[in-house]
Amino acid sequence: MTEPVLNPWEQFRQQVVRALHEISGKDLGGFLGRPAKPEHGDLGCTAAFSLAKEQRGNPAEIAKELAKIDTSRFSLIQKVVAQGPYVNFYISIKPYRQLVIDTLQRLGEQYGRSETFQGIRAVVEYPAVNPNNPWHIGHARNAVLGDTMARVLGMVGYDVTRMDYINDLGLQIAVVYWGLKHLAKEPLKGKYDQALGRIYVEAHQKHDKAQVERYLQLMEKGTNEVAKEVRAMSERCLRAHHKTAARLDVQHDLLVWESDIAHSGLFAEALDKILESPNIKRLTEGEKAGCLIVDLSAYEEFRQLKDTEKILIRSNGVATYTGKDVAFHFWKFGIIKDPFLYRQFRRKRGENQTLWTTTQKGKPGRFTPANVIFNVIGMPQSFPQRTVYLVLETLGYTDASEGYYHLAYEFVTLPGKRFSGRRGTWIGFSTDAVVREATRRARREVKARNPNESPKFYRQVAESIGAAAVRYSLLKVAVEKQITFRWNEMLNFDGNAAPYLMYTHARASSILRKQSAPKTANLDVLSTSHEIEIVKLIGRFPDIILGIVEGMQREKWGTRIELFKLAEYAYKLSVAFNSFYNHCPVLKAESKDLIAARLLLVDACSQVLRNALTLLGIHPLERI
RNA sequence: GGGCCCGUGGCCAAGUUGGUUACGGCAUCGGCCCUCUAAGCCGAGGAUCCAGGGUUCGAAUCCCUGCGGGCCCGCCA
Numbered sequence: 018m019t020e021p022v023l024n025p026w027e028q029f030r031q032q033v034v035r036a037l038h039e040i041s042g043k044d045l046g047g048f049l050g051r052p053a054k055p056e057h058g059d060l061g062c063t064a065a066f067s068l069a070k071e072q073r074g075n076p077a078e079i080a081k082e083l084a085k086i087d088t089s090r091f092s093l094i095q096k097v098v099a100q101g102p103y104v105n106f107y108i109s110i111k112p113y114r115q116l117v118i119d120t121l122q123r124l125g126e127q128y129g130r131s132e133t134f135q136g137i138r139a140v141v142e143y144p145a146v147n148p149n150n151p152w153h154i155g156h157a158r159n160a161v162l163g164d165t166m167a168r169v170l171g172m173v174g175y176d177v178t179r180m181d182y183i184n185d186l187g188l189q190i191a192v193v194y195w196g197l198k199h200l201a202k203e204p205l206k207g208k209y210d211q212a213l214g215r216i217y218v219e220a221h222q223k224h225d226k227a228q229v230e231r232y233l234q235l236m237e238k239g240t241n242e243v244a245k246e247v248r249a250m251s252e253r254c255l256r257a258h259h260k261t262a263a264r265l266d267v268q269h270d271l272l273v274w275e276s277d278i279a280h281s282g283l284f285a286e287a288l289d290k291i292l293e294s295p296n297i298k299r300l301t302e303g304e305k306a307g308c309l310i311v312d313l314s315a316y317e318e319f320r321q322l323k324d325t326e327k328i329l330i331r332s333n334g335v336a337t338y339t340g341k342d343v344a345f346h347f348w349k350f351g352i353i354k355d356p357f358l359y360r361q362f363r364r365k366r367g368e369n370q371t372l373w374t375t376t377q378k379g380k381p382g383r384f385t386p387a388n389v390i391f392n393v394i395g396m397p398q399s400f401p402q403r404t405v406y407l408v409l410e411t412l413g414y415t416d417a418s419e420g421y422y423h424l425a426y427e428f429v430t431l432p433g434k435r436f437s438g439r440r441g442t443w444i445g446f447s448t449d450a451v452v453r454e455a456t457r458r459a460r461r462e463v464k465a466r467n468p469n470e471s472p473k474f475y476r477q478v479a480e481s482i483g484a485a486a487v488r489y490s491l492l493k494v495a496v497e498k499q500i501t502f503r504w505n506e507m508l509n510f511d512g513n514a515a516p517y518l519m520y521t522h523a524r525a526s527s528i529l530r531k532q533s534a535p536k537t538a539n540l541d542v543l544s545t546s547h548e549i550e551i552v553k554l555i556g557r558f559p560d561i562i563l564g565i566v567e568g569m570q571r572e573k574w575g576t577r578i579e580l581f582k583l584a585e586y587a588y589k590l591s592v593a594f595n596s597f598y599n600h601c602p603v604l605k606a607e608s609k610d611l612i613a614a615r616l617l618l619v620d621a622c623s624q625v626l627r628n629a630l631t632l633l634g635i636h637p638l639e640r641i
Numbered sequence: 642g643g644g645c646c647c648g649u650g651g652c653c654a655a656g657u658u659g660g661u662u663a664c665g666g667c668a669u670c671g672g673c674c675c676u677c678u679a680a681g682c683c684g685a686g687g688a689u690c691c692a693g694g695g696u697u698c699g700a701a702u703c704c705c706u707g708c709g710g711g712c713c714c715g716c717c718a
Contacts, residue, residue: 102661321643430711466678493654511666514682519680602676
């Protein structure tokens, strides 16, 4: 019995690898790449260059030898051609087309999935915005990356928990609470996080240090009126954050609060574990007398520092940020048992869509430890992030250290300045403001194009398009590129942008509305380059998704993810469809056979586009 | 002092384990709506790949030296 096919392109690639192995006796898979030009075939092999070097031969001669593959034994290889030193493989379109369509029809909305990482538990954490101001557009980049990452991981088999960590015990929270008490005029106007953010800017300048310090102590202590009010304030802010998240269809499963960590006993338990390690030291003399430290001088990049000793617990017994983070990750990985109580924060539409939160009064047991964790955190935090997982390693938790991924991305900035909560540079560039403006512009367009629709239609469609435009703008750029925020680019609706993708899907839907697609058809009549291009792109979809996850490279200062490849794919498929749309009539094709086959192709393309858009967090609409 | 990321047509930007003619978008110019949604399609122009050296049959990609932009290196949070 053969496994049911999930990934058509991989079937072809494997046949090429087998064919090359048979003719050369070597695994030449590493030399395969996709040629830049279609006339060079579907897969090219550059092995002849290095074989020539080894054998002191001529690359072109060697390529010619490699190309003497008997293709009749490989169903998906149509021909092999040596073009100079390159060995180019051409796909056998007839069986491949059938394989692609069969696979897609069998899997439907599941098409694209793979089982490679089945059964592995993953936690993705994002965006961890402090609950004292709203998300600015840079926070949206974090959130959208995390949310999309979670969707992609789910597609390749991971069991994913989408987590948000909320630091409701920091100085900035005490400051905004001070502002609320001393500056704010009740009732606050507008969205709560926006109002808090403005108060914070003012409070940052005006606050009384001693009073703020007093609040901070009470917050950390827990059982008192101030702590209760601060938690209520933070939760209210979080609800406002999650309204923003909902606009962008950014989802979470679990909120973890710093104040719950502080009062859960998690740290005491982690400390016991930390003390078991032979590599933890309590210093008795010098500047750091009384501190618990880990010496990181074994790592080359730390030796350059003035100080290779990383403090986990201060001389006053309080944990440092690194110390807290190490303890928190003990929990994520199940090194210590789960000390939290949980309750529902919000019930969502679907059954399994409940958003849970840690709490002081609730029930235990809502969390299963992870095998791998992905923290979506800015590139500038590379150093502290690396410190955390190197400390884990030094303490003896190598599995946890290796399963710790810092998904690093560069910030969104304004021309010439950074976003700052304190200075209030985010005002006017909150995620809400940007999405609102995108929606406003979308609504104008939608109304012009659909003059006789209801206000409800305009609103719903415009909201989807506006949010999608913002999401896509943030996703289509490689994570290591800084984004300078410009309205015209963020809200571009033409070309490589979300509205184009949605428009493409709506066009396909429009055809299928007029005549539904048959389940089977004679696919041999699909012979134009436009039709074949679509089939080939559809066949690559599962491989694109898997490639994003497998291509993740954990480097010293962060792991890069190539989520933009998903955006790029959706765009390419759309380009191919629109080209087809303009060159190949469907409903008015010249024969019944051709109409049926093209309808089936439109249906197939639309399904894959829908799958891709859903992964991108874009709602595929039938009409826009 | 040490370290990280980025530099590709006017603007944005893919390609950076070396490999077939540097992928696209915006903007500009020309063409296409009696035919399935023109947020579209077809075509044109536009690139010393930051600079200079080096390695190689072959460099946007690797190495060296600079330049420009952004950032990191606390018992802080």
